[in-house]
Amino acid sequence: EVIRSFASRAFRRPASRSEVDSLFSVWEDSFVETGDFQASVKNALVVVLTSPQFLFIIEKSDTPEAEPLDSYELASKLSYFLWNTSPDERLLDLAAQGELQTSLDGELDRMVKDPRFKRFANEFASQWLSLDKLDVVEVDHNDFPKLTRDRKAALRQEPVEFVSYLIRQNLPARNLVKSDFIVVNEPVADYYGLGDRTESGFEFVSIKHGSDSLGGVLSQAGILAGLSDGRHSNPIKRGAWLARKIIAEPPDDPPPNVPELPVDDSGKLSLQEKLELHRDQKGCANCHSGIDPWGIPLEQFDAGGLRKKSEAIDVRSTLPDGTDVTDTNALKSYLANERIDQVAFSFVKHVAVYANGRGLSYNEIDLLKEKVVELRADGYRLKDLIRFVVKSPLFTEK
Numbered sequence: 001e002v003i004r005s006f007a008s009r010a011f012r013r014p015a016s017r018s019e020v021d022s023l024f025s026v027w028e029d030s031f032v033e034t035g036d037f038q039a040s041v042k043n044a045l046v047v048v049l050t051s052p053q054f055l056f057i058i059e060k061s062d063t064p065e066a067e068p069l070d071s072y073e074l075a076s077k078l079s080y081f082l083w084n085t086s087p088d089e090r091l092l093d094l095a096a097q098g099e100l101q102t103s104l105d106g107e108l109d110r111m112v113k114d115p116r117f118k119r120f121a122n123e124f125a126s127q128w129l130s131l132d133k134l135d136v137v138e139v140d141h142n143d144f145p146k147l148t149r150d151r152k153a154a155l156r157q158e159p160v161e162f163v164s165y166l167i168r169q170n171l172p173a174r175n176l177v178k179s180d181f182i183v184v185n186e187p188v189a190d191y192y193g194l195g196d197r198t199e200s201g202f203e204f205v206s207i208k209h210g211s212d213s214l215g216g217v218l219s220q221a222g223i224l225a226g227l228s229d230g231r232h233s234n235p236i237k238r239g240a241w242l243a244r245k246i247i248a249e250p251p252d253d254p255p256p257n258v259p260e261l262p263v264d265d266s267g268k269l270s271l272q273e274k275l276e277l278h279r280d281q282k283g284c285a286n287c288h289s290g291i292d293p294w295g296i297p298l299e300q301f302d303a304g305g306l307r308k309k310s311e312a313i314d315v316r317s318t319l320p321d322g323t324d325v326t327d328t329n330a331l332k333s334y335l336a337n338e339r340i341d342q343v344a345f346s347f348v349k350h351v352a353v354y355a356n357g358r359g360l361s362y363n364e365i366d367l368l369k370e371k372v373v374e375l376r377a378d379g380y381r382l383k384d385l386i387r388f389v390v391k392s393p394l395f396t397e398k
Helices: 001-009 017-034 037-049 071-082 089-096 101-113 117-128 130-137 150-168 188-191 221-226 234-247 271-279 293-298 328-336 340-356 361-377 383-392
Strands: 183-184 206-207
Touching: 001 017, 001 037, 071 089, 071 117, 071 340, 089 101, 101 117, 101 150, 101 383, 117 150, 117 328, 117 340, 130 150, 130 221, 150 183, 150 188, 150 221, 150 383, 183 188, 188 293, 234 293, 234 340, 293 328, 328 340, 328 383, 340 361, 361 383
Parallel strands: none
Antiparallel strands: 183 206
């Protein structure tokens, strides 16, 4: 009974008769040799914990064609997607009764409310928004003394808490790029000069920012600081990040040995002149036509992720489709309105990649783009976008 129960929990499905018999024989041989009951049971359990059935999420297929996941496979996939752990008793009970497929709506709501959903938020937001870049950038503490190690850790967590809040509240996708609130704790609020707006301590809460430079992920200091070199802002890094992550229109990979953007501490060169010098390098111009226009408006923010004090910087930009924007706010409005279909699609695409643990084929991407517009009328609400992925053949078939 111990072996059967343990194996079923480890395998995330009822252990088969042959599996139980094989494990029991391990116990039996060990017990005959040693006479130690507990040690012999442990030997059998070690076999369970080193078996492929435990170490891998196995989806068995009978044919080369697409097949529906069975109930236990679906329970595991859903649980590792939203909780980053094995399915709980309720999911396994629904799988045993053959009712999980018809209970996906209710289970999604339950799992998003559960504290274990934080694991999804941490992993997904970190991967989607490339938050690891903040981990490795060395910020000049002479220029940015407020960006201490502890503050840096809090700013890295801000995008995670923001995305989690949007999903749990099922808010429209436009909030990803333009929102009248931020989700912060006291250290983050103080960094933005809003320390008097909250007394939440280290707990992240939603507050109205009342600022023309905050709201959405584009102006979050942790992301912007990670997309710098620690001393200077970098419109190329920021533009490429926006193209890849926010609108899913990634630029081509750069050719080898491309030089860095010229550094001019004297201030004699304008940003546009620096970019022109860089684009003059062989093979650079075509690629940068789809990068630089997105990054230039974000030059309002310094390498510490805060709005620059100088008003003289020119951040006007003509986007790849010919739209003129004057600053970050105009860029946010453009994305939240004219390009909201692409913003929502980008979110869904990155969710689908994370949920399946692999890249998507051309046909899969095309299907997502075609079907997700059905959620436009309700504003592309984020939990509904996750629900869309979970109930799609991309998730429920193998």
